[in-house]
Amino acid sequence: MSSLSRELVFLILQFLDEEKFKETVHKLEQESGFFFNMKHFEDQVQAGEWDEVERYLCGFTKVEDNRYSMKIFFEIRKQKYLEALDRQDRARAVEILVKDLKVFSSFNEELFKEITQLLTLDNFRQNEQLSKYGDTKSARNIMLIELKKLIEANPLFRDKLAFPAFKSSRLRTLINQSLNWQHQLCKNPRPNPDIKTLFMDHSCTPTANGSRPPPTNSPLVGPIPKAGAFPPIAALGPFQPVVSPSPGAIAGWMSSTNPPLPHPGVAAAPPGMQPSSAAAFLKHPRTPTGVTGMDYQSADSEHLMKRIRTGQADEVSFSGVMHNSNVYSQDDLPKAVVRTLSQGSNVMSMDFHPQQQTILLVGTNVGDISLWEVGSRERLVHKPFKVWDIQTASTPLQTALVNDAAISVNRCVWAPDGFMLGVAFSKHIVQIYNYNPTGDLRQHLEIDAHVGGVNDIAFAHPNKQLCIVTCGDDRVIKVWDAVAGRKQYTFEGHEAPVYSVCPHYKENIQFIFSTAIDGKIKAWLYDCLGSRVDYDAPGLWCTMMSYSADGTRLFSCGTSKEGESHLVEWNESEGAIKRTYSGFRKRSLDVVQFDTTRNRFLAAGDDFQIKFWDMDNTNVLTAVDADGGLPPSPRLRFNKEGSLLAVTTNDSGIKILANNDGLRLIRMLEGRAMEKNRGTTEPINSKPLMVNAIGAIVNVPNTVAPALERPDRIQPTVSISNLGTMENSRLVDVKPRISDDIDKIKSWKISDVADPSQMKALRLPDSTIAGKIVRLMYTNNGLALLALASNAVHKLWKWQRNERNPSGKATAYVAPQLWQPPNGTLMTNDVNDNKPAEESTACIALSKNDSYVMSASGGKVSLFNMMTFKVMTTFVSPPPAATFLAFHPQDNNIIAIGMEDSTILIYNVRVDDVKTKLKGHQNRITGLAFSQIHNVLVSSGADTQLCVWSIDGWEKKKTRFIQAPAGCQPPMVGETKVQFHNDHTHLLVAHESQIAVYDWKLECLRSWSPKDALTAPISSAIYSCDGLLVYASFCDGAVGVFDADTLRLRCRIAPTAYIPSFSLSGNPSYALVIAAHPSEPNQVALGMTDGSVHVVEPSEAELKWGGAPPQDNGPSNSSNPSPSGQASEHPSR
Helix, strand or coil: CCHHHHHHHHHHHHHHHHCCCHHHHHHHHHHHCCCCCHHHHHHHHHHCCHHHHHHHHCCCCCCCCCHHHHHHHHHHHHHHHHHHHHCCCHHHHHHHHHHHHHHHCCCCHHHHHHHHHHHHCCCHHHCHHHCCCCCHHHHHHHHHHHHHHHHHHCHHHCCCCCCCCCCCCHHHHHHHHHHHHHHHCCCCCCCCCCCCCCCCCCCCCCCCCCCCCCHHHCCCCCCCCCCCCCCCCCCCCCCCCCCCCCCCCHHHHCCCCCCCCCCCCCCCCCCCCCCCCCHHHHHCCCCCCCCCCCCCCCHHHHHHHHHHHHCCCCCCCCCCCCCCCCCCCHHHCCCEEEEEEECCCCEEEEEECCCCCCEEEEEECCCCEEEEECCCCEEEEEECCCCCCHHHCCHHHHHHHHHCCCCCEEEEEECCCCCEEEEEECCCEEEEEEEECCCEEEEEEEEECCCCCEEEEEEECHHHCCEEEEEECCCEEEEEECCCCCEEEEEECCCCCEEEEEEEEECCEEEEEEEECCCEEEEEECCCCCCCEEEECCCCCEEEEEECCCCCCEEEEEECCCCCEEEEEEECCCCEEEEEECCCCCCCCCCCCEEEECCCEEEEEECCEEEEEECCCCCEEEEECCCCCCCCCCCEEECCCCCEEEEECCCCEEEEEECHHHHHHHHHHHHHCCCCCCCCCCCCCCCEECHHHHHHHCCCCCCCHHHCCCCCCCCCCEECCCCCCCCCCCCCCCCCCCCCHHHHHHHCCCEEECCHHHEEEEECCCCCCCCCEEEEEECCCCCEEEEEECCCEEEEEECCCCCCCCCCCCCCCCCCEEECCCCCCCCECCCCCCCCHHHCCCEEEECCCCCEEEEECCCCEEEEECCCCCEEEEECCCCCCEEEEEECCCCCCEEEEEECCCCEEEEECCCCEEEEEECCCCCCEEEEEEECCCCEEEEEECECEEEEEECCCCCEEEEEECCCCCCCCCCCCECCEEEECCCCCEEEEEECCEEEEEECCCCEEEEECCECCECCCEEEEEECCCCCEEEEEECCCCEEEEECCCCCEEEEECHHHHCCCCCCCCCCCCEEEEEECCCCCCCEEEEECCCCEEEEEECCCCCCCCCCCCCCCCCCCCCCCCCCCCCCCCCCC
16 A cells, blocks of 8 residues: 555544544554554453454454464453453353464463363462452453553554654545635635535536626635535535534634524525524534634624734724734833732632732632732631531532541632632532622532532623533533522533633633643533534643633643643634743643733743743743742732732742832822821722833724723723722722721730620530540531540530521530430540549540541540440550550551650551651650641650651651740740641640740741730640631630731630639639630630530620731631642642
8 A cells, every 4th residue: 555545544544533433443443454542452451342352453463473462362362261260151261262272272282281270270369370360350451561562562563553643634624625726726716615515526606697706705715614615424415514624713613603504505695694604513513623724704704803803993802902012011020029928728729809909819728718908918808618508518529528528729710890709629519709899708609510629610701691610520511600500501522620611702702611631622612512622732731721811812821741831822713823932941840820911921830930921922031939939830810900910939828929010009008098088988909000001002003992801891990090089889888908007006905805795605515424624626527526534534515407506517606415326335445554544644636537536545545436436446555655646647547646655656557556666755745746748747745845757757857845935944844735737837836834836847936925914824725727816725714815927915715704603712613625616717615624615706796806916917827727638630730
């Protein structure tokens, strides 16, 4: 066969594959012997389709061809034989032996005899060589590895394992080119030729009067497809007129949303009555061609192309803009660091408000969201993750949360008008909030959207109705009504989890781009007729797409599995890459994120920097490191006007970069509070149109103006010069959030809660024998409280769902039930006969799913079932006794056990074995805390010493004693407790003499010692669930509420506020231990020396404890204390 004939076979193979003729494709592969499809071969082997496997192989080789081929056939037939024996189908095994394996006896008779003897065994695994044979699936996979090696080594398969590289739909393109050439040769070319067959050469029939149409009406080339140019195979006759897309032909398939006609194309009609240029293609989508096709255009599509390229003054559309390189300079890039915000958890997604230019929405890896006013560094809103209505949640969601409570924000985004925002989570759901410009967020919709993670969320306006677009691990894109949450469209067609969505519109055509983690890019119209295009993204892995602000230019940025990053601009009309931007490091450490601004610049986070490009130049324009501290691939987001840029940092923070306009905006907001003659209702956060940008836009033709936004989304434009006098009807309630520092200090004072009317407190019901509460913790779901008393007995209080408490979560407003299983069993620890439980150090740890609790009270460590209170097992017998327990963050079977003899055991529960013993303290272990981010374990002891241990090798990295406060003489002794902040970097250290915050390297950042209103020794301290507060209990019964970032006292809760009969005379009760609710940051529980447990929270009028102290930066924070690791088949976003 000639070379061209061979290439034609490959073109046909490609065409059949694109048309989904799968069986025909593989039959042609086999019969031609040109291409061995390893994927098809693997699928057939794994499915056990042995006849098809051999039939396919015979197209390329025979048993006797060479030793490689013989070995291939032998392994396949041997596997088939063993599977028959495993099924006890001896008749089938004998048949395989005689018909298939007998042929090999002439080459190795001894081997054939050994195989035959397997028939005499009850289980062929009794044969020593087959003793490790597993199940069928694993055996097939093992055999496949060997077969692939043999095939790759077999010379008969040389040059047949790789499909030639050429553009998609090449055969369709060649036929299109032929049709165009034939049309050019026509004596009477018609402007809209009607091509009904490929069986004969095309020729246009003369017009009625025989005259030649004017040339202006017969364009011959252009990227807009025309129905009938090259029809693919379909139902009506041999061919049905369907669009012939050029590569992507986006402009063409968007040119009309009219439903397609189910019959062949008709003859050309007068302008305005032409059938849709995309009609048939919309009906029967096809993979686009690989090069620009010369397809025919209708008058409508020609008009559309003109408008896409040059813009029309009489229409509101996205119009082409001729960018003048002199309009902008590097000074317009936000490069100066003006703010640093401490978010407290790894930031996963950010988005600036579309109108209030300094309001930043942030989502983190522990599921919380925050709103920051970056000008004042004030956190306006913080929402820890919680399922709003767990009762209506689907079973898969409830199961996922039970198995692993950890959840992350994958994407958070504002709606175009700024009055709504959406959050996509790593498990099943999206949550939609309504936003009031005063800074208030209200729950609007919670949608159980996808099975698995929801990887992206966006807002769109199909049919002039606001909708929510989501995509997920279940390979599906869904569109939801933003008002009621009803599902409107479901788009299926991706073969891998969908990574991102990019809704957009041109003219009156609404569409969605989607990308999957197999590198496929698809496009969808809102008609459920399937994907319109199918591209391969550069890198073939995680890719996101974005339009320039004016909607005329399309970009994508992605990273391959090998770490190669690709930032490209697409030619929409051709579906081809227009330019590829250079400057990325050779191996990116994470998926690179990008953003666009001012219709002129691109920015991407790479190599611990922010890199900027001019959209018209492929070389890096400049790069900044934002004064250092950036991760390898920082996330970033511009505000609407491009004057501010938010960038994530290594320490779970955010840096705000600004240009001159952004700096003026920040200063103006700071100065506004000092101008007393201005009213408090001015919309200080409304979007400014920057002064420099105004000068740049003046000379742009008026055709550009309507292209900037849809009229139904446009908000009043505000400049710095008229910000104070603008009409503020929509933002009339917005109050300035900046006050000068003097006013802050004057207005802030410590809140003292001394009366029960000032707060809500509840003493939990308890009819059991009293013993002081030595350990106390909430369950991870927040529905129950677990206490361990000094008499080794556990107590469990559960809150019930009812009208007063619909969530069923712990609250001081509703009394819980002291729960026991029906048999009345008490959950009691093993005790040491030689030492009373009251004198022993107790310890407790709860599994992530609240199913099991591990506990000790001087005796053996017991593992209890939380549902039955039964002891599952016991281990680590004293002496020495266990004094502290902590689960390993990556493996629940590994626990760290602090011991009374000052050692730490790293214990594997599953195999009942001590992996290693850590030595470094001089007194009993009183605290253990893991940092999952830094892979360290921090321990504390009664010797007041802190030690840092590496999780990888368990070697000691650093040790130090806590600092003695003024008036205390070292060396100090006493229980020292440690707890990592949710950022896994800051460490809270509590001792009777102080509370202190250290970093993970044991550098003391700040500390506080008892003084003034709180003078008693500290008994316990803990972070709030959001990381904003520190609660400390004192030996006189008082409780202090501190700002976590500064350790400044916000509120003092006197014991008289929650213990009505409290008296200083005698031996007053006080909180020996304090516990923080896992999702309600202002609720704590107190375990008392008299055996009681109190739940306290602010009154409904106050909502939170005390006032926020003045500060120079946003407080360290995070929300859910759950671990941040998320198992997924694709990388973190």
